[in-house]
Amino acid sequence: MDPFTASVLSIVLLALLGLPVGHAMIASSILYLLLSGSDMGTAAEQLLNGMFSSYILLAVPLFILAAELMNAGNMTLRLLAFCNAFIGRFPGGLALVNVAQSIIFAGMSGSAIADAAGSGKMMQRMMTEGGKYPPAFAAALTASTAVIGPIIPPSIPMVIYALVSDASIGYLFLAGVVPGLLMGLVQVVIILVTARRRNFPVEPPVPLRALPRITFNAVPALMMPVVLLGGIYGGATTPTEAAAVAALYALLVSALLYRSVTLKSAYGSVLSSARTTASIGMLIAGSLVFNYVVTVENIPATLSAWLSGFDLSPVVFLLIVNAILLVLGCLLEGTTILLVIVPVFIPTAQALGIDMVHFGIVCVVNIMLGLITPPYGLLLFVMTSISGCKLSQIIREVLPFLVALLVALLLITLVPDLSLWLPRLFGYNG
Amino acid sequence: QEAKKLRFSAVFSEQDIRAQMMQKLAASVADFAKLELYYGGNLFKQTTEIIAIQRGNLEMGNVAPQDIATQIKEFSILTSAYLFRDADHLNSFFNSDAGAEMVALAEDKLGIHILGPTYFGTRQVGLRIDKEIRTPEDMSGVKLRMPGGDAWQFLGKALGANPTPMAYAEVYTGLQTGAIDGQDNPLPNVQNMKFYEVMDQIVMTSHLVGYDLLVISAKVWKGFTEEQRTAFQAAATEAIAWSTQQHLAREQELVGFFKDQGLAINTPDVEAFRSYAQKMYLDSAFSADWPEGMLDRINAL
Amino acid sequence: MLAVMFAAFIVQVAFRYLLNLPSGGASELTTIMWVWLVLWGAAFVLREREEIRFDFLISMVGPRLRRVMTILACAALLFLYGVSLPAAFDFVTFMKIQDTSYLDLRFDLVYSIYILFAVAILVRYAWLLWRALRGAPPEVARGPGEEAP
Ligand code: NA
Ligand code: NA
Numbered sequence: 045m046d047p048f049t050a051s052v053l054s055i056v057l058l059a060l061l062g063l064p065v066g067h068a069m070i071a072s073s074i075l076y077l078l079l080s081g082s083d084m085g086t087a088a089e090q091l092l093n094g095m096f097s098s099y100i101l102l103a104v105p106l107f108i109l110a111a112e113l114m115n116a117g118n119m120t121l122r123l124l125a126f127c128n129a130f131i132g133r134f135p136g137g138l139a140l141v142n143v144a145q146s147i148i149f150a151g152m153s154g155s156a157i158a159d160a161a162g163s164g165k166m167m168q169r170m171m172t173e174g175g176k177y178p179p180a181f182a183a184a185l186t187a188s189t190a191v192i193g194p195i196i197p198p199s200i201p202m203v204i205y206a207l208v209s210d211a212s213i214g215y216l217f218l219a220g221v222v223p224g225l226l227m228g229l230v231q232v233v234i235i236l237v238t239a240r241r242r243n244f245p246v247e248p249p250v251p252l253r254a255l256p257r258i259t260f261n262a263v264p265a266l267m268m269p270v271v272l273l274g275g276i277y278g279g280a281t282t283p284t285e286a287a288a289v290a291a292l293y294a295l296l297v298s299a300l301l302y303r304s305v306t307l308k309s310a311y312g313s314v315l316s317s318a319r320t321t322a323s324i325g326m327l328i329a330g331s332l333v334f335n336y337v338v339t340v341e342n343i344p345a346t347l348s349a350w351l352s353g354f355d356l357s358p359v360v361f362l363l364i365v366n367a368i369l370l371v372l373g374c375l376l377e378g379t380t381i382l383l384v385i386v387p388v389f390i391p392t393a394q395a396l397g398i399d400m401v402h403f404g405i406v407c408v409v410n411i412m413l414g415l416i417t418p419p420y421g422l423l424l425f426v427m428t429s430i431s432g433c434k435l436s437q438i439i440r441e442v443l444p445f446l447v448a449l450l451v452a453l454l455l456i457t458l459v460p461d462l463s464l465w466l467p468r469l470f471g472y473n474g
Numbered sequence: 475q476e477a478k479k480l481r482f483s484a485v486f487s488e489q490d491i492r493a494q495m496m497q498k499l500a501a502s503v504a505d506f507a508k509l510e511l512y513y514g515g516n517l518f519k520q521t522t523e524i525i526a527i528q529r530g531n532l533e534m535g536n537v538a539p540q541d542i543a544t545q546i547k548e549f550s551i552l553t554s555a556y557l558f559r560d561a562d563h564l565n566s567f568f569n570s571d572a573g574a575e576m577v578a579l580a581e582d583k584l585g586i587h588i589l590g591p592t593y594f595g596t597r598q599v600g601l602r603i604d605k606e607i608r609t610p611e612d613m614s615g616v617k618l619r620m621p622g623g624d625a626w627q628f629l630g631k632a633l634g635a636n637p638t639p640m641a642y643a644e645v646y647t648g649l650q651t652g653a654i655d656g657q658d659n660p661l662p663n664v665q666n667m668k669f670y671e672v673m674d675q676i677v678m679t680s681h682l683v684g685y686d687l688l689v690i691s692a693k694v695w696k697g698f699t700e701e702q703r704t705a706f707q708a709a710a711t712e713a714i715a716w717s718t719q720q721h722l723a724r725e726q727e728l729v730g731f732f733k734d735q736g737l738a739i740n741t742p743d744v745e746a747f748r749s750y751a752q753k754m755y756l757d758s759a760f761s762a763d764w765p766e767g768m769l770d771r772i773n774a775l
Numbered sequence: 776m777l778a779v780m781f782a783a784f785i786v787q788v789a790f791r792y793l794l795n796l797p798s799g800g801a802s803e804l805t806t807i808m809w810v811w812l813v814l815w816g817a818a819f820v821l822r823e824r825e826e827i828r829f830d831f832l833i834s835m836v837g838p839r840l841r842r843v844m845t846i847l848a849c850a851a852l853l854f855l856y857g858v859s860l861p862a863a864f865d866f867v868t869f870m871k872i873q874d875t876s877y878l879d880l881r882f883d884l885v886y887s888i889y890i891l892f893a894v895a896i897l898v899r900y901a902w903l904l905w906r907a908l909r910g911a912p913p914e915v916a917r918g919p920g921e922e923a924p
Contacts, residue, residue: 054851058848058851058852059828060832060833061832061833061844061845061847061848061851062828062832062833062841062844062845062848063828063848063851063852064826064827064828065827065828066817066826066827067826067852067896070856071851071852071855071856072855074855074856074858074859075855077859078855078858078859082531083529083530083531083862083866084858084859084862084863085529085859085862085863085865085866085869086531086862086866087859087862087863088859088862088863088866088867088886088889088893089522089525089526089529089531089866091889092810092867092886092889093518093519093522094519095809095810095813096806096807096810096885097519097520097521097522102805102806102809105809105812212644212646212647214644214647318812318816318820319816319820319821319825321812321813321816322812322813322815322816322817322820322821323816323817323821323825323826323827324827325809325812325813325816325817326813326817326821326826326827327827328813329813329814329817335516336517339512339516339517340481340512340517342510387516391488394489422827471647471650471672473668473671525869525870525872525873528869529866529869544873544874544876545872545873622802623876623877624876624877
């Protein structure tokens with residue numbers, strides 16, 4: 045067996061045996077170096093130099109911290125109250141709140157996991173209180189609404205895509221807005237249909253005179269996307285700095301305005317985001333090392349030569365990429381796919397004249413769907429542990445949403461204007 | 475005898491003119507060396523290639539003179555502004571005795587053999603404001619985006635401007651919103667990144683002749699026979715010369731293109747800029763490590 | 776320690792924005808913090824259940840098979856990390872010939888966290904292996920449905 049095959053098999057095997065994915069990738073890359081007689085110090089070299097030279101990745105821990113501080117500071121809670129006041133009164137009210145909340149929260153967090161773990165936890169509790177909704181439905185809904193988070197800016201996966209593709213982060217962020225809203229829309233359709241069929245409850249209407257106070261309370265939280273995007277497009281901050289500003293803003297609002305953050309709870313937030321950063325960071329580290337193996341074996345060139353040998357049209361190519369990414373999304377983690385697999389397609393996509401920003405949106409939507417596709421879906425795991433439901437129950441409930449989101453993905457793939465209309469409005473010329 | 479496997483890593487992309495240069499070189503030396511070409515910094519990240527060569531994990535690279543200067547301080551002179559007048563001057567330096575001394579220094583201290591300078595364009599100032607620029611004094615108060623890092627920021631000052639660091643990918647938006655008044659890059663970059671759409675004029679300051687160095691591990695180099703070394707060097711020189719010509723032609727063509735796009739192309743008093751910048755370098759800590767008399771020898775070429 | 780690192784991280788970037796300091800030193804510090812945060816965190820702070828892993832298979836099998844799987848995984852990791860440790864040490868010490876560009880820190884010191892990380896992981900997995908061999912239930916697996924911390 046050649047060293048490359050051995051190392052790929054080793055990743056699959058070690059991951060199945062239950063080793064953390066990052067360690068499985070590092071260990072298997074070492075196996076490759078060992079079998080091919082190379083310098084095994086290269087594993088350390090690639091990991092350290094890779095992490096050291098990727099300034100852009102600094103946005104990852106900062107966005108995680110921002111989301112964490114928002115939860116600690118009750119910003120999320122106030123947002124929920126705001127959404128509930130306006131749309132709780134419709135059929136499937138709380139379910140709709142879940143969608144709306146995800147869309148607004150999406151403007152602040154950069155990560156679907158942070159979204160599900162933070163606001164998702166609260167949504168789950170609200171929806172299942174007094175047996176209003178079946179817990180598995182609530183969990184499935186929360187998982188599938190959380191995937192909107194990284195499509196609407198800001199977004200950690202898009203930052204990573206920008207890293208591998210050289211596309212502008214600013215335009216990528218803009219391009220995600222319409223597709224993100226579209227994904228929310230298809231979820232609303234599913235909820236309305238299900239609500240009628242299963243007779244979901246309506247929330248008691250919030251009295252009109254309470255609305256101003258609830259809205260007022262939510263304003264600082266609602267301002268967050270404005271502050272962030274304004275900063276980026278006004279030229280005041282780069283996206284990496286915007287991540288830091290977001291964290292700072294969340295801290296200031298929570299501490300000074302809401303007075304709901306103590307030094308102790310802020311410390312707790314920092315600690316818990318540090319933990320999340322470390323576990324996501326290990327995945328990135330593993331990918332950086334394995335990326336060397338893939339490069340030195342010329343896998344990207346081979347694959348893209350193979351693909352270009354078919355003389356594909358851009359649409360067919362995009363559909364094939366969708367199919368490949370969806371299958372891989374069932375097996376691999378999103379960051380790994382972005383760092384290792386997506387770069388394989390980029391040269392061919394460029395040669396076919398596919399817009400790099402549009403391609404990025406297609407890839408990121410794909411990877412987000414991978415988070416809720418069984419059997420390996422990180423969000424499904426997160427919601428299993430939050431809700432206490434069986435994985436199989438959640439999978440059954442998530443299927444209608446998955447199908448609807450796949451339809452949305454198809455639209456986003458076939459109609460580039462859905463992604464590119466907004467960036468062009470802001471001067472993008474692709 | 476089997477052809478020796480030589481791994482080459484560069485930051486430029488597979489679509490770059492210099493990727494074609496490498497393919498030409500690979501074809502010319504195919505009977506005794508098998509070049510494996512990796513682009514886009516995928517194999518080794520920018521600035522890490524030299525160490526990879528030193529540790530025997532890489533045989534060839536296209537490295538910035540700045541990266542050599544991190545290990546050999548004397549090389550910092552070769553990264554300063556207004557040193558080389560143009561691509562010809564750059565080449566004649568590397569063919570001169572002074573150039574040979576620097577090449578030998580790299581071979582002794584780093585264990586890398588320099589095959590030649592790979593020119594990729596001359597940096598010019600591009601502005602979104604229509605202020606007339608003749609001398610460094612006219613640049614006063616101009617917010618000029620320069621790459622991050624002390625040396626680059628100093629270069630901005632040596633042009634008389636107010637240097638502002640900003641990530642390369644954000645420059646377009648910066649010019650559009652007015653966060654910066656201008657940027658400095660070779661013309662092909664201005665075209666690639668569409669900066670010209672948000673600029674009013676290009677000031678042909680020609681302040682930095684941009685080049686990297688095509689290098690090969692000294693150990694591999696010494697392992698070649700005398701005949702192979704001669705053949706390899708000849709092939710490298712030819713491929714580099716071809717690439718330089720391509721770049722010069724492209725720059726020439728782009729001047730016309732930018733004019734058609736409605737940009738003003740102005741040539742300032744380059745000598746005034748040159749003496750201002752050289753004086754600033756000599757008065758600064760940046761010139762502390764420069765080899766004695768090297769500046770004069772280069773100026774005299 | 777982790778909290779301090781993270782706070783420094785935020786303050787640095789925030790400073791850079793608020794005061795518009797063109798300080799490469801600050802961004803270099805944050806980059807170093809990021810490398811240290813991930814490797815330090817993975818080595819000393821993260822608990823088994825917090826790591827991202829594919830626990831689908833391991834949560835389906837019985838405790839006996841689960842133990843065998845854990846033993847195999849730990850042994851493979853110990854072997855591969857162990858066999859590469861000298862080479863990693865060689866790389867890190869080699870880096871002493873370079874300094875970071877702003878803070879002028881020696882790179883071997885900056886990168887020493889990798890050695891710390893590798894050794895800590897070796898110790899940790901040796902312990903996990905020991906526990907699995909002695910028959911303790913592997914903490915590595917968390918079945919679906921179990922309450923998260
Ligand atoms: Na949600
Ligand atoms: Na988002």
